[in-house]
Amino acid sequence: MRIxxxxxxxxxxxxxxxRTLLVHHLxxxxxxxxxxxxxxxxxxxxxxxxxxxxxxxxxxxxxxxADGGEVTTVEGLARDGxxxxxxxxxxxxxxxxxxxxxxxxxxxxxxxxxxxPNPDEEAVREGLEGNLCRCTGYQNIVRAVxxxxxxxxxxxxxxxxxxxxxxxxxxxxxxxx
Amino acid sequence: MTAMxxxxxxxxxxxxxxxxxxxxxxxxxxxxxxxGMVHMAxxxxxxxxxxxxxxxxxxxxxxxxxxxxxxxxxxxxGGEVGxxxxxxxxxxxxxxxxxxxxxxxxxFAGEAVAAVIARSAAEAEDALAEIDVDYEDLPxxxxxxxxxADGAPLVxxxxxxxxxxxxxFDSAAAGSGGDVQQAMxxxxxxxxxxxxxxxxxxxxxxxxSVVVDPTxxxxxxxxxxxxxxxLKTMVAMTLGLxxxxxxxxxxxxxxxxxGKLAVTPEECAAVVVAQKLGKPVKWTESRSETMVSAxxxxxxxxxISISASRDGTITGLKVDLLADMGAYxxxxxxxxPVLGAFMFNAIYKIPAYRFSCTTVFTNTTLTDAYRGAGRPxxxxxxxxxxxxxxxxxxxxxxxxxEKNWIKHDEFPYTTVSTLTYDSGxxxxxxxxxxxxxxxxxxxxxxxxxxxxxxRVQLGIGISTFTEMCGxxxxxxxxxxxxxxxxxxxxxxxxxxxxxVEVVTGASPHGQGHETAWSQIVADQLGVGFxxxxxxxxxxxxxxxxxxxxxxxxxxxxxxxxxxxxxKVIAKARKVAAHLMEASExxxxxxxxxxxxxxxxxxxxxxxxxxxxFAAHDLPEGVEPTxxxxxxxxxxxxxxxxxxxxxxxxxxxxxxxVRLRSYVSVDDIGKVINPLIVEGQMHGGLAQGIAxxxxxxxxxxxxxxxxxxTFADYLVPSAMDLPSFTTDRTETAATSNPLGVKxxxxxxxxASTPAVVNAVVDAVRHHGVDDIEMPLSPMRVWRxxxxxxxxxxxxxxxxxxxxxxxxxxxxxxx
Ligand code: FES
Ligand code: FES
Numbered sequence: 001m002r003i004x005x006x007x008x009x010x011x012x013x014x015x016x017x018x019r020t021l022l023v024h025h026l027x028x029x030x031x032x033x034x035x036x037x038x039x040x041x042x043x044x045x046x047x048x049x050x051x052x053x054x055x056x057x058x059x060x061x062x063x064x065x066a067d068g069g070e071v072t073t074v075e076g077l078a079r080d081g082x083x084x085x086x087x088x089x090x091x092x093x094x095x096x097x098x099x100x101x102x103x104x105x106x107x108x109x110x111x112x113x114x115x116x117p118n119p120d121e122e123a124v125r126e127g128l129e130g131n132l133c134r135c136t137g138y139q140n141i142v143r144a145v146x147x148x149x150x151x152x153x154x155x156x157x158x159x160x161x162x163x164x165x166x167x168x169x170x171x172x173x174x175x176x177x
Numbered sequence: 178m179t180a181m182x183x184x185x186x187x188x189x190x191x192x193x194x195x196x197x198x199x200x201x202x203x204x205x206x207x208x209x210x211x212x213g214m215v216h217m218a219x220x221x222x223x224x225x226x227x228x229x230x231x232x233x234x235x236x237x238x239x240x241x242x243x244x245x246x247x248x249x250x251x252x253x254x255g256g257e258v259g260x261x262x263x264x265x266x267x268x269x270x271x272x273x274x275x276x277x278x279x280x281x282x283x284x285f286a287g288e289a290v291a292a293v294i295a296r297s298a299a300e301a302e303d304a305l306a307e308i309d310v311d312y313e314d315l316p317x318x319x320x321x322x323x324x325x326a327d328g329a330p331l332v333x334x335x336x337x338x339x340x341x342x343x344x345x346f347d348s349a350a351a352g353s354g355g356d357v358q359q360a361m362x363x364x365x366x367x368x369x370x371x372x373x374x375x376x377x378x379x380x381x382x383x384x385x386s387v388v389v390d391p392t393x394x395x396x397x398x399x400x401x402x403x404x405x406x407x408l409k410t411m412v413a414m415t416l417g418l419x420x421x422x423x424x425x426x427x428x429x430x431x432x433x434x435x436g437k438l439a440v441t442p443e444e445c446a447a448v449v450v451a452q453k454l455g456k457p458v459k460w461t462e463s464r465s466e467t468m469v470s471a472x473x474x475x476x477x478x479x480x481i482s483i484s485a486s487r488d489g490t491i492t493g494l495k496v497d498l499l500a501d502m503g504a505y506x507x508x509x510x511x512x513x514p515v516l517g518a519f520m521f522n523a524i525y526k527i528p529a530y531r532f533s534c535t536t537v538f539t540n541t542t543l544t545d546a547y548r549g550a551g552r553p554x555x556x557x558x559x560x561x562x563x564x565x566x567x568x569x570x571x572x573x574x575x576x577x578x579e580k581n582w583i584k585h586d587e588f589p590y591t592t593v594s595t596l597t598y599d600s601g602x603x604x605x606x607x608x609x610x611x612x613x614x615x616x617x618x619x620x621x622x623x624x625x626x627x628x629x630x631x632r633v634q635l636g637i638g639i640s641t642f643t644e645m646c647g648x649x650x651x652x653x654x655x656x657x658x659x660x661x662x663x664x665x666x667x668x669x670x671x672x673x674x675x676x677v678e679v680v681t682g683a684s685p686h687g688q689g690h691e692t693a694w695s696q697i698v699a700d701q702l703g704v705g706f707x708x709x710x711x712x713x714x715x716x717x718x719x720x721x722x723x724x725x726x727x728x729x730x731x732x733x734x735x736x737x738x739x740x741x742x743x744k745v746i747a748k749a750r751k752v753a754a755h756l757m758e759a760s761e762x763x764x765x766x767x768x769x770x771x772x773x774x775x776x777x778x779x780x781x782x783x784x785x786x787x788x789x790f791a792a793h794d795l796p797e798g799v800e801p802t803x804x805x806x807x808x809x810x811x812x813x814x815x816x817x818x819x820x821x822x823x824x825x826x827x828x829x830x831x832x833x834v835r836l837r838s839y840v841s842v843d844d845i846g847k848v849i850n851p852l853i854v855e856g857q858m859h860g861g862l863a864q865g866i867a868x869x870x871x872x873x874x875x876x877x878x879x880x881x882x883x884x885x886t887f888a889d890y891l892v893p894s895a896m897d898l899p900s901f902t903t904d905r906t907e908t909a910a911t912s913n914p915l916g917v918k919x920x921x922x923x924x925x926x927a928s929t930p931a932v933v934n935a936v937v938d939a940v941r942h943h944g945v946d947d948i949e950m951p952l953s954p955m956r957v958w959r960x961x962x963x964x965x966x967x968x969x970x971x972x973x974x975x976x977x978x979x980x981x982x983x984x985x986x987x988x989x990x
Contacts, residue, residue, distance in 0.1 A: 034201015100431030
C-alpha cells in the first residue's frame with residue numbers, strides 16, 4: 001500500500017506491506033532509528049512517538065494507519081539546536097542511564113505534561129506506567145518530568161510541536177488534539 | 178584554565194553521554210545497516226527436552242527472499258563447537274557441549290534449532306514457520322530437588338548425573354575458623370531455614386543484537402554485549418578464528434546487568450553464517466526470544482543454619498546450596514554461587530563456617546550472572562536468618578547485628594571465609610540510616626498497630642550488607658580456577674592541540690564511564706573536562722580489556738586510568754624540566770602546570786604535548802611521545818557496605834504490600850560523581866525490590882516458560898516503586914589510590930532481604946516466619962491466613978504475575 005506520512009517535519013511517501021508496524025517503518029524505511037523496539041507485547045513503551053499530537057506505542061500501530069498523519073519522534077523535538085525542555089530536564093536530572101527507554105519516556109512525558117501541566121509525583125508515576133525502565137528505578141525520571149513542568153510554557157505539549165517548528169510542514173490531518 | 182580549578186572528582190556533573198541519547202542519535206546494534214546485509218532468524222524449540230529425529234528445511238528454502246536455511250549440522254558438521262565456560266569450579270566439573278544450533282537433542286524450550294537467512298528480517302521470520310522438525314519427547318527435568326533425586330531422569334544422558342560440580346569451603350580445613358559441626362552442637366540456639374532464590378530474568382531493555390561483517394580480512398562484529406574484549410578472544414577460540422582477524426565493537430548497549438556477560442550461540446552462529454555467505458549478517462531478537470534464550474539469574478535452594486549463644490553471639494554458620502544451572506553452563510554459570518560463598522558471613526565475626534554448593538542441570542534456560550551474581554543470594558540468606566535468629570532470641574534485630582559485626586576499629590579484618598576487608602564503618606552507616614528512617618518512631622507505630630489489631634500492619638526490615646566487588650585480583654581468580662585474570666587496561670593519548678583521548682578496557686552500557694573517567698583524568702592531568710574524550714567498546718581502538726561487570730569498572734578500570742595518567746606526567750616532567758632548563762626534582766605539578774619551585778616559571782602540560790609532537794628539542798634519549806598505558810591488577814577486592822531500612826505496610830485482608838519508606842545509607846568509599854552514584858543506587862534498589870515483590874521466571878510442568886513476555890514477567894513500572902531516600906557515609910578504600918569501592922550492585926544486593934524482612938516482621942505475630950519470593954498478595958495472604966510459607970513453588974504459580982499463559986495450571990491461582 002502506498003502511504004504518506006510526515007515524520008519530524010518531512011513528508012515521506014512509500015509503499016509498505018499492510019502488516020508493517022509503524023515502528024518498523026520509522027526505523028527501517030525512514031532511518032528514524034532514534035525510536036526503538038523493546039518488546040513484542042506492547043508493554044515497554046520504548047517505541048513511543050506522537051501521532052497527530054497524541055503519544056502512541058508505535059509497535060501497536062500499523063504504518064498504514066499513520067497514512068496522512070504527522071509523526072513526531074524523539075529526533076524531531078530539538079529546535080535549532082535547542083533541546084526540548086523535557087529533553088533538557090532528563091539530562092539535568094540524570095533521568096537516563098543506558099538510554100534505551102529514554103526516547104519513549106521523553107515522548108510519553110511530553111504527552112503527560114500536555115494533559116497535566118503540573119503533575120504531582122503520583123500523577124507522573126501513573127502517567128508513565130506503560131513505559132518500562134530497567135536502569136533508573138524511575139526516581140530521577142519522575143524528578144525530571146516535574147522539573148520540566150516548571151520550565152515549560154503552558155500548553156507546550158505535543159500540539160506545540162506542530163506549530164513551533166518554523167521550517168516544518170503542517171500537513172497532518174485527522175489529528176484529534 | 179583557571180589557576181585553582183575546583184576538583185572534578187566529587188562534582189555532580191551531568192553526563193557527557195546524554196546529549197546523543199536524549200535526541201535519538203544513537204548507535205544501537207540493531208540500527209546498523211550495511212550494504213548487502215542479510216538477516217538471520219532462529220527457529221527455537223517449543224519443547225524442553227526431546228530428541229530431534231528429522232529437520233526438513235526444503236519448504237522454507239523456497240520462500241520469498243530466503244537465501245539459506247541452516248541446521249546445527251550444517252554449521253558444525255563435526256559437532257565440535259561448544260560455547261565457552263570460563264569458570265570450571267572444580268577439576269571434575271561436568272560441562273556439556275552447548276552447540277550453536279541444537280544437534281541431536283534439544284535441552285530447553287527456546288534452544289535454537291535452525292537458522293533462516295533472508296533478504297529482510299520479516300522474510301526470515303516468515304520462513305521459520307515452514308521448517309518442519311520432528312521431536313521425540315524425552316522426560317523433562319525441572320526443579321532442583323527433582324533433578325538431584327535418586328533415579329531422576331537425566332538432562333544429559335551421557336553424563337550419568339544431573340550434578341555438574343560440588344564446591345566446598347570449610348573454615349576448619351582452610352585454617353580460617355573452627356569446625357562448624359562442633360560449634361553448632363555446643364551452642365545454645367540453632368536456627369535453620371530453607372530459602373528459595375527464585376529465578377529472575379535480567380530484562381535489559383535493549384534486546385540482544387549482533388551484526389557480523391565478513392567482507393574484509395579482519396571480520397567485524399558489532400554486538401549488544403557487556404564484554405567486547407572477552408567476546409573477541411572467546412569467539413576466536415571457540416570457532417578457531419585467528420584472533421587478530423576479529424574486531425568486536427560494542428556500540429551503544431542498552432543495559433546488561435550481567436545478562437549481556439555472555440558469549441552466545443547466536444553470536445557464533447552469525448559469524449559462521451556470515452563467513453559461509455560472505456555477506457554481512459544481522460540478528461536481532463524479539464523480547465519473547467530474549468526471555469527464553471538469554472540467560473536467567475539466581476535460582477538457588479539455600480539450606481542455612483546459624484548457631485549462637487543466648488546472648489546473641491554467633492558461633493557458627495552452615496550453608497548448603499543447590500544451584501540451578503539450566504540446561505548448560507554459561508560463561509561463568511557455575512562460578513556464580515561460588516562468588517556467594519565468601520559473602521554469607523557478611524559483616525559478621527563468625528568463628529566457624531562451612532559452605533557447600535552443588536550445581537545442577539535442569540531442562541531450562543541457563544542461568545548465569547545477574548546483577549550481584551551470587552552475592553545477592555548470599556546476602557539475602559544471611560540477612561534473613563539474622564532476623565530469624567533475633568526473633569528466636571527475642572532480641573532487636575539491629576542489636577543482634579551490632580553485637581556481631583566487625584567494629585570500625587577492627588579493620589583490616591580477615592573473615593572466616595578468608596577475605597580481608599580493608600575498611601568500613603558499619604556503626605556510622607547504621608546510625609545515619611536509623612536517624613533518616615526514624616527507626617524508633619516506626620517501631621512505636623508498629624507496636625500501636627499491633628495493639629489495636631489494625632488491618633494494615635507495619636513491618637521494619639533491616640539489611641546491613643557488604644559485598645566483594647571490583648572483580649578482581651588475578652591471583653585470587655586463579656586460585657578459584659577462573660579462566661582469566663581480573664586486571665584492567667587504560668591508555669592516555671596526549672594530542673598536539675592539548676586535547677586528550679583516554680582509552681579504557683571497561684565497556685559501559687549505561688554506567689556513565691565517559692563522564693566519570695573524564696572527571697578523573699581532568700584532575701590527574703589538570704586539563705578541562707570537555708577536552709577529554711573517552712574511547713571504549715571497540716577492540717580496534719581499545720585493544721585490551723576485561724570489560725564491565727562485578728562493579729569493577731571504577732575500582733579496577735578507573736585505577737588503570739590513574740596509573741596511565743601518572744606515567745604521562747612522569748614523561749612530561751622530563752620534557753618540562755628540559756624546556757625550562759630546570760632540574761626535574763625542582764618541578765611541581767599542579768592544575769596542569771609544571772612550575773619551578775619557588776619561581777613563577779611554569780609550563781602547561783598542553784605546551785609540553787605540543788613540544789613533544791614537534792620533537793625539535795627533547796632531552797637526550799626521550800621518545801617523542803607522552804602517550805602512556807597501564808594495566809592495573811588490584812591487590813584486593815573492594816568492600817562497599819551499607820545499612821538499608823525498609824518500612825512495609827501489609828494489608829492483612831488482601832496480602833497487599835506497600836513500601837512506605839526505604840532508606841539506604843551506603844559506604845562506597847570516595848565518590849567520583851554523586852549524580853551517577855545516586856542513579857546506580859536507585860536502579861539497583863529497584864531490581865532488588867523487584868525480586869522481593871514482583872519478578873519470577875515460572876516454568877510449567879512441561880518446561881515452558883510461562884512468564885515469557887513483559888505482560889507476564891513483572892518488571893516494575895514507576896507505579897510499583899516508592900521514592901527512595903539514599904544517602905552515604907564515606908570510608909575511603911585503602912586498597913586503591915582513589916579510595917573507591919564500586920556501586921553498581923550495592924542496591925540490588927542489599928534491598929531484597931530488607932523488603933522481605935519488613936514484610937515478615939509485619940506479620941510475624943500471625944506466626945509467619947518466612948514467605949517465598951516474590952511476595953505476591955496471594956502468597957502473603959496465604960502465609961497470614963493459612964500458615965503456608967512456601968506458597969507457590971516452581972511451576973505452581975506465576976508469582977504476582979498475570980499468569981495469563983499458564984491457564985492449564987491455574988496461573989496466579
Ligand atoms: S516496543 Fe512498543 S511497547 Fe515495547
Ligand atoms: S535508562 Fe536504561 S532502560 Fe531506562
